[in-house]
Amino acid sequence: MTEADLDQPQQSVPTMDSITEPPVLVQASLSIGQALAEKRLSQKLTIEDVSARIKYSVRFIQALESDHWDDLPSGLALRGLIKSYTRLLGADAQPAEDALKDRIGVIRGGIANHTSTRSLATHETDRTQQSSVGWLALIGIVVVAAVAIAISQGIIPKALLPHWLGALVK
Incomplete structure (x- = not known):
């Protein structure tokens, strides 16, 4: 140690007795x-x-x-x-x-937790094909019914009907 070090005041090392708790700002904590x-x-x-x-x-x-x-x-x-x-x-x-x-x-949640082995595009394609067949069948039934009503009401002249269909109508 040098003389300069001896002239400097020594800093005390805190002990457990010298450490105090900080003051409590709020007596009861708010919910x-x-x-x-x-x-x-x-x-x-x-x-x-x-x-x-x-x-x-x-x-x-x-x-x-x-x-x-x-x-x-x-x-x-x-x-x-x-x-x-x-x-x-x-x-x-x-x-x-x-x-x-x-x-x-x-x-x-989130896309990272998606565990399906099927891709979303495959799922949509299968559903679209199934619904297309249903819609086409429904449209076909409506067209046949409309033609049958038009023939029975005389809206379509018998001259325009094919001979095999004209024989059925009489």
Whole structure:
């Protein structure tokens, strides 16, 4: 050690006794619904305003703010409600989603999870061919019925009919 080092005050190493907990800012933690309601009120928005902007019913917003989880949808619908509401309020949706993971569940989906061995194009082709045969048969029956009615009512003159068909009509 040099003389300059000895002149410098020594920094103390913190011990477990010297470390204190940070002061508690909020005595009781707010629920998700209460926090959203507080944020909404701070922005001077009514529940009807929120409902009109995020396109969810007033009943759902009231249930969310009062933590009545049984009155709310679950899964993807609940996740959408929370995301829309927090986006409107300018808040982060992730903490609310994390807290409600058991109600939202794991959202799976997307094209990456498609497990069918048949391609979608093959499926459409088979369906189109089957429906074409049905339509052609129906059109044929309608045409034959229309011609038969026209002949029986005398709309088509017998002179225009082939002789084998004219013999059947009499």
